[in-house]
Amino acid sequence: TLDVRYGEIYGLLGANGAGKTTSIKMLCGLLEPSGGDIALAGRSQDLRSPDLRRRIGYMSQKFTLYDDLSVRQNLEFYCGVYGVPRSQRRQKIEWVLKICGLEGQETMLTGRLPGGWKQRVAFGASVMHEPEILFLDEPTSGVDPLARRQFWRLIEDFARNGTAILVTTHYLEEAEHCNCLGFMVAGEVVAQGSPSQIKAEQPGQLIEILIQPTQAASDLLKTQMEPWRVSIFGDRLHVVVDHPDQDIPHLREVLQSSFNGETLTLQSLRPVPFTLEDCFIGIVQRAQREA
Template sequence: REFWDVLAALASEEGVTIVVATPYLDEAERCNRIALMYDGQIQQIGTPAELRNSLGLHRLEVNTPQLQAAEQVLTEASESKSIVDVQTFGDRLDVLVNDPQIGEAEVRELFQQHHLQAATIELAEPTLENVFVTRLRQQGSAPQSFEFPRSRGGNRDISKNSASDLAIYSHNLNRNFGSFQAVKNINVEVRYGEIFGLLGANGAGKTTTIKMLCGLLPESSGDISLGGERGNLRSSELRRRIGYMSQKFTLYDDLTILQNLEFYSGIYGVPRRLRREKIDWVIATCGLEGRETLITGQLPGGWKQRVAFGASVMHEPDILFLDEPTSGVDPLARRQFWKLINDFARNGTAILVTTHYLEEAEQCNRMSFMVAGEIVTEGSPSQIKASQPGQLIEVITDQTQAASNLLKQQMESWRVSIFADRLHVVVDDPDRDIPNLRSRLDAANLTVHSLRPIPFSLEDAFIGVVQRSAHATPKEPQPS
């Protein structure tokens, strides 16, 4: 966030033209104009508001305890005139509709027809991800989905694990590097069929934690249970029940794609009679048919990530660790990634994801925020956002940078952030602070075009939690 504030100041105050390339569409929301590129061509260009308006659709956030059944019902209805797209997003469904009133009525009617529990439905702005993915789907560019070839005499049936059983457990987990304490009293509980997110900035201790939880790094103190096993977390039997996708290293760059997949199917114990089918699934899912003899090091980072994910799940693990899984992956591939991740979770796999990409973290059922080696909050995405004190205000003025500079002088700087042509401002008492905001801007001869409350994003919640915690003071760099 500080980095983007610096870029905004450079552009506004120094007249610098800045071009940013990014696969992260929540990051692109901060740009004044955006060119959406795919397959070597610019598909669309405009301001964030123009791109969202061009979609001509509305987004409904549907919260229900019966997510899987609801997604199936609404997806089957998505060829109707009203419902256009349905996607699971952690503890909710995102439903794109042509008309918000008609769409909400149709969702409620479908819930009633299929005897699903009543849902809470909120109208929200479409995201840039909605814009990009919908446009590419209309062009027929969406990657093809292939059903995963499930258990055919390979690993033990993960459905034997109860959803109430703990797959991953730690209590008061600590890790010291000399005199430096990288991880401090971490408590984690992840059940089978659950997607759990471990969020934090670079250096927060996420990777150190995940390495201890999966037995790659010994803990300094604390208790760990993995798949019901304690003590020897490196046994060959337990290894075959675990999938691990590393942040920096999973594939061997000097091997071909096929050689990498053959190697991992071997070390994960996939029976020989099943290996060809599993490898073919990975290659087809990645869109690499006919290119499996390419040297892996020649692949772009996003493609390499997709192959690495396939390598980590061929053996149908009971427990799956994903360390920054979609780093550098384009929006279409990222959606495909999460469709697969959700499919594994629904078939009983316990999944622990680390990420600092906060829009992606919305895909998790539950999550913890890590700051300086400690967990500072935990809950579902909706719970964490709803628990934030105060209110997030969107402010649009005629001089965004000047308004930002003014408000940062008068309140804690973390409360003010630039998002393209608007500001996000966190206030504690909306009834008192909203009139004060307007009067401050008016007194500085800044014209206010819009000033309205908006829901907290997960990024806003994360910044608030971090800044309000006892660890808001600067820390020395930490290994992760």
């Protein structure tokens, strides 16, 4: 069950091909579901009705803007798509230009804008009608870190004003902004909870190991334990163990050797808290192994 409440940001996470975009398209009424039930804004029937469409905003993974139209012309077009009354359109466009930082860019051809600016226009188009429910499919893809931070301030503002928001992202540091997270594998949500709950519920203890060469150490440990337990993070290894008191001395012993002709140099080994990235790797790989 995937339940998104008003005033809440729900982050849907999963590897490429897990079914995140397909799920959003079904929720938006763009694809017919193969099974199960969908309810939007309290309605489970006639999900493609114009009335319900006006209560939903959708920012797709790929740009749905017209490159040969100006920023303002694109926003005017989406006013029509979402049924914004003509008497309110100028006011709504000015509001979107302001909140999205697009003032002064309204006459620019959209096709000439950098990717991050196009994302702003696409986001503005999706919230033009101030929807009750907002679907954002990788809204910050290709956006620089500063612009991503600004995007999330906007998203959080809409949630504070009562909008129910479902967002997908590959940036796990962004997922910390969400009230609830769902991890999807092969079209099924296999784990969900707040970011703090997800991290607290991970089985075992995470060990951070600084060792050279890192790849050789990783290859060695994967011969000693289940491969999902070992991940490379930059110049370090993250290893999940079930019994730290027994497993840490064993790790030290194993790593004070050589592997495939390479001598391993262990520099440090210590318990650390789980990050969301550790959780993502563990949850997805365990679910794939059990499938």
